[in-house]
Every structure is written in structure tokens, then in C-alpha cells.
Amino acid sequence: MKRHIQVSVLTRGASALIVVAGICASVSIGVMAQQAAHTEGPRLLLAAASPEASAKGGAQATNPDTVRAEMGKPLTTIQELLKAGKGQEALQRLKEVESFPNRNAYENYIIERMRGAAASLAGDADTAAKAFDAVIGSGRVAATEKHKIIEAVAGNFYRVKNYSKAAEWCARYFKEGGPEGTMRLLWVQSMYMAGDLDGAAREMLVDFQLLEKAGKNPPEDRLQLLASIYQRKKDAAGYASTVEKLLSLYPKKDYWAEAIYRVSTRQGFPDRLVMDVARLKMLTGNLRSANEYFEYAQMALTAGFSLEANRFLEQGFAEKLLGSGEEADRHRRLRAMVTKSVEEDRKGLQALKVEASSGKDGNAMLNVGYSLVLAGDNAEGIRLMEKGLSVKGVKRPEDAKLLYGTALVMAGQREKARSVFASVQGDGTGELAKLWAVYAAAAR
8 A cells, every 4th residue: 555645734833724714714713803892993983983083073074083973883883793703693783884875994994893893703804905005005904914914814715715816815825925824825825725736835935935035944744745746747856856955854654664765666666676675664663474574584685684684583583573362482593593504694794804905805805794793893894895896896886885985874974975876877776766855864
């Protein structure tokens, strides 16, 4: 069964967006409704509705930013309904205010602010958007508040799952000069859900560039989202690159399992690299069954690397996957066989080193050198492998470089290993080497 990174709007990152949308909704209530009781406009509104203003009579003629006194009571009632979260009732009461003839521009402005807040509470994103668009068009709001209004409208549309409209208002937010922050992620999520995958990928990359300039790494959930976008786009290169980024910054076992599976199950992947895959699986904690440990140990023993076979077995026994169940006796017999081979190979390893060093067989130098590294003689092992690589006639040179890079990782020479892995080419070998390079960079 194919492994893949699961990302949807129900992931942790998307949940954060829903919270943002909720904040937007509260802004639409707080900024649009509650400000109706605290900002300059509403103060004038209430003043105009007071007995003193009524007594003055001509206030509306001298100050256009007032509402007539008789509007005061219904507007105050609507404010209270908004504070109580009764959006639908507030919308109905607004009809009473709209019945006043010959309304001035300020009266219309106050009505639209309240309508936008009420519609947001009632979950009517379209009505809220139309009302807030009128508020913005009035020219009475400062740039900062305009950005909050647009953010609120985008959040409203996202909450009611009108993702195309949410994306449109997010785009407007940045066109109007809105500051960076959570809005770009809301934009990406909206485009993703609306099916605009190219746009979502583009803006996510912009987000990453901004983070990089600020000296920050992309958050894990955003990388997950980008991987999901590329997966839906069927962009294999973009997906692979994003997964590698996840591995570098957040080297979790499951990410490694996905990456190794993707490379090793690709059509045409060479069977001869099975042990190179097994080594990476073991280092990333992705050997999960007794059969895997047992079979890889057998393969290593057959290849002449008893010390490596012993590593597979000892880890399998330590994790209690080997040595129990119906196959327990079989596991123990292989362990006894490997233990004996390890003793014999350790005794003869120095002689093999001398023989390989004085000979002209590059393949023998590579194999003996790798065994030396497995035995803990890193300096001599690496030296012999390097000598083997310089000899003409090495079988499968790219495979040999992959093994050499693996030995460097084991020897703790990670930077050098990365350089070697970067030079590995070949169908399958090159892809696997990229994963090894990521591991070398992330290993601590």
C-alpha cells in the first residue's frame, strides 16, 4: 500500500487557520459592532441621539457626521443585539432604520458597518462582504482598519467554505497593502481548497522566502501543506524536494518511511540496492518487523559483512522483534551462526587488510574497507575504500560511492559524506544518495 503524507484542512496547520478565521469573525464584531459604541463615529451617533442634540435642532445640517435623533433608539437596540451575539435579529431591526428617508452618507455608513457585523454573526458571508465593501468604499476607514475588515470578510467566507471568495478577499488584502502574517497562510489554504493548486504553491513559496529572510525555518505544518499541494498537482519533483526539506528540518520516522518507500518502490528501482535501503531504514528507525531484521541479516552475511549482519540481529533482539514467537529458534540459530562468523572475521580482518592493500582489486579494497569501518577502525577503513575507488575496473562505481558515503556517515564524517552523495549518479542510485545526503545533514 502506497505511503503518502496526509494533509488536509483538518490538520494542525489548518486548525490554526480556522482559529484565525474565528478571530477575523470576532474582529468583524469587535471592530465593526463594538466600535459602534466606542469610536468617533458612534460617539457622534449617540450624541446626536441625545436630548441635548435634539434640543439643538440644526446639528445635522452643520455636522454631516451625525445621524438624526430619531435613529438613536433603534441603532442603540441593534448595538445591544450585536453585543449579545444576535446577528439575525440585528439584521431584521436594521430594516427599521433603513426605512428612514433621505439618509445622509454617514447614516448609510453606520448602517453598513452594523449590517456587516450582524451578517457575520448570522453566518451570511455574502451580505457581510457587500456591507463591508460599502464601508471600505465610504473612504471613512483608515488603512489599518481597512485591512482588518478585509481580513474579517476573508475569514467569514472561509468559515462557510466559500473558498474561492475567501481567496479573492485574501488577494485584495495584499493588493491593498495588508501586512504579512497569518493572512498569506489563509490565502494558501483557501486556494488549496478551491482547487487553485498553482496559486497555492506560489504563495506558499513566497511565505517561505519571507521566513528565510527573517532567519526562520518554514513551520512543519506549512511544509506538510506544500507537500500535499505538490502531491495533488502530481508534481513529483516539487513533492520530493518538499519531503527532503521536511526530513532536514523535522526528521521524524514517518517522514523517513514515506521518503524511503517512495524511492525504493519506484518503477525500475534496482534490486541490487536493497542493502543500501536496509541500512538507511535501520538508521532512521524504519525496520519494523522480525522478517525485515532477519532477512537483512541473512543478506549481509551472504554478502560477506558478518559485522553488519550482527548489527541487524542485535537491534532486532533489543527491540524484542527477534527471539520470540514461532520463529524464535530460527532467529537464535542465525544469531549463533553470525556470532561465529564475526569472531572468525575479526581474527582475519587484519590479514585481509594487508592483502587488499597490496593488491590491485578495487572491489576487494572497498569491501574490506567497509568491514573495517563496521569493526570500528574508521581511519584505515576509509583510507582503503578511497584507494579502492581510485582503482580502475571497480564494479558499478556509483554503487561503490554510495557505500563509501555510507561508511563516512558511520565514521562521523558527515560533511564529507554529503559531498560524496552529491556526486552519485545513476537511476535509483542517485535518488537514494539524495536521501543519504539529507540524513548526513540531519544526523547528530
